[in-house]
Amino acid sequence: KKTLIKDDLSIINLSKYDILIDDNYYYSESEKRVKGFDGTVIKDMSIYPLVDAIKIDNLYYLATTKGLMTLDKNFNEVGEIKQLGKSIKKLTEYGIIVNKNTDKRASIIYDYDMKVKKDLDNLYLYDVQDFVSKVFIDGEDNNLLPFNIKENKTIEVNNK
Numbered sequence: 001k002k003t004l005i006k007d008d009l010s011i012i013n014l015s016k017y018d019i020l021i022d023d024n025y026y027y028s029e030s031e032k033r034v035k036g037f038d039g040t041v042i043k044d045m046s047i048y049p050l051v052d053a054i055k056i057d058n059l060y061y062l063a064t065t066k067g068l069m070t071l072d073k074n075f076n077e078v079g080e081i082k083q084l085g086k087s088i089k090k091l092t093e094y095g096i097i098v099n100k101n102t103d104k105r106a107s108i109i110y111d112y113d114m115k116v117k118k119d120l121d122n123l124y125l126y127d128v129q130d131f132v133s134k135v136f137i138d139g140e141d142n143n144l145l146p147f148n149i150k151e152n153k154t155i156e157v158n159n160k
Helices: none
Strands: 002-005 011-014 025-028 033-036 041-044 050-056 059-064 067-071 087-092 095-099 107-110 116-119 123-129 132-137
Antiparallel strands (some): 002 011, 025 033, 059 067, 107 116
């Protein structure tokens, strides 16, 4: 379980599979719905279950099993669902991390205008935490330096 304490000190209990969207909304994995913290159902997502969600500049981006949905502040859909690669892995404020459409696991990062920000060739990003991600090359025994999503480069380690 995840416990969220709001500004007014009220407590919201989320399951570990629920997805926090912003200060007002979350996705209930068990109900397949976007809900307000007061329990109000905002949007039924049973057709396209959610993988991740983020709010940027008054738009909600919902990464679903079918692609990326863009919603306005009232949760009305804006444009079509955009299919990116094989599947969307994670939404961050620095870009959309996508699993490329390849046999091996590999990542590509898009911006929110759906333009390629960084093609990571054969690198695969996983365990994304804010702007940092662990990384490996599928099928190889490797231990690579973490990747900085914000700056689109491997984090350098200076051994002085």
